[in-house]
Amino acid sequence: IEQTAYQNDKLAMLGKISAAIAHEIRNPLTAIRGFIQLLRPHLIQLGRDEYARIILTEIDRANDIIYEFLNSSKPTAPQKTVMSITSLLKEVVLLTESEALMKGCEIHLKEADTVMNVSIDVKQIKQVLLNMIKNAMDAIEEVEGDHAGVIDIHVKPEGRYVNVTIRDNGNGMDKALLARLFDPFFTTKEKGTGLGLSVSYRIIKNHRGHIHVDSVKGAGTVFVIALPLVI
Numbered sequence: 001i002e003q004t005a006y007q008n009d010k011l012a013m014l015g016k017i018s019a020a021i022a023h024e025i026r027n028p029l030t031a032i033r034g035f036i037q038l039l040r041p042h043l044i045q046l047g048r049d050e051y052a053r054i055i056l057t058e059i060d061r062a063n064d065i066i067y068e069f070l071n072s073s074k075p076t077a078p079q080k081t082v083m084s085i086t087s088l089l090k091e092v093v094l095l096t097e098s099e100a101l102m103k104g105c106e107i108h109l110k111e112a113d114t115v116m117n118v119s120i121d122v123k124q125i126k127q128v129l130l131n132m133i134k135n136a137m138d139a140i141e142e143v144e145g146d147h148a149g150v151i152d153i154h155v156k157p158e159g160r161y162v163n164v165t166i167r168d169n170g171n172g173m174d175k176a177l178l179a180r181l182f183d184p185f186f187t188t189k190e191k192g193t194g195l196g197l198s199v200s201y202r203i204i205k206n207h208r209g210h211i212h213v214d215s216v217k218g219a220g221t222v223f224v225i226a227l228p229l230v231i
């Protein structure tokens with residue numbers, strides 16, 4: 001699946017709009033957050049700490065969304081560092097493990113014996129991997145009943161590339177959904193932005209890599225990210 005010029009334009013336009021308004025929304029949010037913190041002791045006295053907690057989490061969520069929009073706005077050239085893809089994966093798994101555990105799913109990272117170096121913008125590739133693992137967790141949560149969720153991650157060299165495979169046994173996708181996967185704003189989630197994969201796609205393209213996806217409705221999904229190896 002290739003991202004079209006139309007999809008690219010949509011991202012570029014989103015960028016301009018979000019850069020213009022992000023600043024204006026962030027400042028009042030920061031003020032609201034500060035004052036809620038100040039009010040918190042009073043709310044606790046009234047037995048209403050729950051309200052403060054909800055306000056704070058929702059403000060943080062709004063901030064995260066703005067951040068995500070802003071991020072997608074900047075098609076910045078990758079700031080490249082040469083590093084081992086395995087060590088980056090280890091770090092990403094460490095970051096997601098506790099959330100996965102809470103959601104009742106396991107993350108297995110199968111390491112390769114060889115050292116595979118890639119030249120990457122660490123922040124950007126981390127964002128892509130975190131997003132994919134988060135999507136996998138969400139897909140697992142969608143499965144009804146007592147479901148043992150598993151996310152398998154492995155790395156393998158393939159010619160001049162390294163393939164990072166992320167496989168989940170979540171709810172999977174049908175053909176119609178797969179076709180819209182990389183559309184900016186396309187989401188099936190109540191609290192989704194639909195930006196994760198369109199931004200990931202652009203990041204991987206900027207790294208001269210590829211994303212492949214395969215999915216079976218009701219069975220699970222496999223994402224493969226191919227990045228050029230540094231030899």
Ligand code: ADP
Pocket residue numbers: 131135136139168170171172173177181186187188189191192193194195196197198221
């Ligand atoms: P968001 O997560 O905000 O919805 P994304 O661009 O990351 O945005 O994903 C778009 C949509 O693709 C999701 O709403 C979901 O329907 C689908 N999707 C992505 N990853 C998976 C996955 N691993 N399993 C099932 N569906 C997925």
